[in-house]
Amino acid sequence: MKDESQLSWDASWKQVETTILERDVWLLTDYIKRDYLMERLPGNARALEVGCGSAKLAALVAERGARVTGVDLSWHALLAAQRNFDAVKVSGALGQADAFHLPFADETFDAVFSTGLLEHFQDPTPIVVEMARVIRSGGIFFSDVAPLKFSILRMGMYLRGMARNVTDEYPYNGREIAAWLEAAVLRDIRIVASGVVPPLGLVRRFPTFRDWSFRHQNLWTRWDGTPLAEQLGFFYLAWAVK
Numbered sequence: 001m002k003d004e005s006q007l008s009w010d011a012s013w014k015q016v017e018t019t020i021l022e023r024d025v026w027l028l029t030d031y032i033k034r035d036y037l038m039e040r041l042p043g044n045a046r047a048l049e050v051g052c053g054s055a056k057l058a059a060l061v062a063e064r065g066a067r068v069t070g071v072d073l074s075w076h077a078l079l080a081a082q083r084n085f086d087a088v089k090v091s092g093a094l095g096q097a098d099a100f101h102l103p104f105a106d107e108t109f110d111a112v113f114s115t116g117l118l119e120h121f122q123d124p125t126p127i128v129v130e131m132a133r134v135i136r137s138g139g140i141f142f143s144d145v146a147p148l149k150f151s152i153l154r155m156g157m158y159l160r161g162m163a164r165n166v167t168d169e170y171p172y173n174g175r176e177i178a179a180w181l182e183a184a185v186l187r188d189i190r191i192v193a194s195g196v197v198p199p200l201g202l203v204r205r206f207p208t209f210r211d212w213s214f215r216h217q218n219l220w221t222r223w224d225g226t227p228l229a230e231q232l233g234f235f236y237l238a239w240a241v242k
């Protein structure tokens with residue numbers, strides 16, 4: 001039987017018809033994550049995205065030569081993921097699976113990553129432990145965590161008071177995120193405040209500004225790891241070695 005979370009993710013993915021080719025601020029953040037991840041990924045890596053949703057990051061990583069697998073609870077998410085793979089002409093394995101019980105043997109992948117997943121759980125530690133289980137020794141763990149906090153990206157949401165009604169995101173900080181990775185016995189843990197990017201609406205409304213924002217990706221990442229990113233950034237980036 002489908003649980004409540006699966007039904008609600010299914011319902012939201014059912015409405016999504018866009019692909020990776022339609023640039024918005026989410027794609028800009030995925031480019032930022034792709035570049036950080038690719039710095040650490042061996043060529044031709046076997047990489048798994050957990051809770052892949054529309055698998056934009058997996059598609060971007062596959063474009064750079066990784067052999068990707070994506071898993072998600074929601075079938076409708078997997079349809080969106082396939083559309084994104086098709087849009088950038090990459091292939092990858094997609095399947096339905098629960099992040100708490102991944103259907104892979106220990107040490108299957110060179111890298112395991114997620115984006116937009118961990119902040120939805122009151123205690124994501126069991127998911128991080130499960131992700132770590134399927135990473136080979138010496139392989140890479142990579143995730144963003146977008147806590148419930150103020151950011152330039154979510155400015156409009158805060159001004160409208162909507163953040164007060166969000167019930168499935170938690171206000172995590174970098175220290176708490178590091179503790180999940182420590183519990184999974186990962187090493188060389190790095191947590192960096194990031195995601196100082198323009199507000200969602202501004203990028204959608206003004207295509208010239210959007211194109212300029214994509215062209216100047218370095219302008220957004222130059223703040224990473226600074227107090228400004230702690231205050232105004234949308235997410236933390238977390239990576240570690242198994």
Ligand SMILES: C[S@@+](CC[C@H](N)C(=O)[O-])C[C@H]1O[C@@H](n2cnc3c(N)ncnc32)[C@H](O)[C@@H]1O
Binds near residue numbers: 005055097098115
């Ligand atoms: C915010 S979305 C991820 C968005 C994705 N990064 C993208 O680019 O489209 C979070 C995803 O996690 C999935 N999810 C939630 N709980 C899960 C679980 N227990 N196991 C696997 N996937 C899960 C949801 O179905 C949803 O697709």
